[in-house]
Amino acid sequence: MKVSDLIEQLNLKVISGEKGLDREISGAYVSDLLSDVMGNAKEEQLWITLQVHQNVMAIASLKDLAAVILVKGLQPHKSTIEHSNEEQIPILSTSDSTFDISGKLYALLKQQ
Amino acid sequence: MNLEFQIEGGNFSRAGHASSEIKKMLKQLGVDSRCIKNIVIAMYEAEVNVVAHAFEGLIQVHIESDKITTVISDKGPGIADVDLAMQEGYSTASKKVREMGFGAGMGLPNIKKNTDELTIESTVNKGTTVKMVNHF
Numbered sequence: 001m002k003v004s005d006l007i008e009q010l011n012l013k014v015i016s017g018e019k020g021l022d023r024e025i026s027g028a029y030v031s032d033l034l035s036d037v038m039g040n041a042k043e044e045q046l047w048i049t050l051q052v053h054q055n056v057m058a059i060a061s062l063k064d065l066a067a068v069i070l071v072k073g074l075q076p077h078k079s080t081i082e083h084s085n086e087e088q089i090p091i092l093s094t095s096d097s098t099f100d101i102s103g104k105l106y107a108l109l110k111q112q
Numbered sequence: 113m114n115l116e117f118q119i120e121g122g123n124f125s126r127a128g129h130a131s132s133e134i135k136k137m138l139k140q141l142g143v144d145s146r147c148i149k150n151i152v153i154a155m156y157e158a159e160v161n162v163v164a165h166a167f168e169g170l171i172q173v174h175i176e177s178d179k180i181t182t183v184i185s186d187k188g189p190g191i192a193d194v195d196l197a198m199q200e201g202y203s204t205a206s207k208k209v210r211e212m213g214f215g216a217g218m219g220l221p222n223i224k225k226n227t228d229e230l231t232i233e234s235t236v237n238k239g240t241t242v243k244m245v246n247h248f
Contacts, residue, residue: 034160035218038153039225051213058128062135062152079125 057083
């Protein structure tokens, strides 16, 4: 499954990093602690978080993550958007809570 | 082969920049990808520690045929009790830094897990030098 396949099925809004929408997804990691993601997320995973500053993209890039999903309609900082476009790693937005979007994504990936 | 990068203390907008540059170079040099993953985790954590706690720092990477040695040295407050700092969950990070999702006391444990050899030398009110070695 690709990042682009999720957009419609999970009703996500693409905020930035459109060039990375064809990245493959291997799963997801849910955390708001940056060192937790740094230490434990795997490449090609989606990262679901409420952190909106640009260090999120530094980590997404260093870990070769597929995309970042921001929960509860939170908007990324301008610098985060710029970094996302540079690295071609999409930032997606949902109005759902972390729990709800994680559950939906889990069900979707499990069908595979 | 040697690489060097400066780290600016307190500037979170640049945090991870040095690690990112070094990661690109290691990829270009054809270093084993599992090894790069480990080094990148350890180096990023060390870089963030300098940004969060010190005034300025330097990353020096020395690549040999069988290992990579990374030395991160900073001018800063130093670490009074290194054993305590190594404990999971222990952190002296400020409230502001914690709100960003840093300062969970996972940085140094992450470094230890992802390096084959780790030495930390620190002098209070002077600075800290972290040396890590990763074998291929």
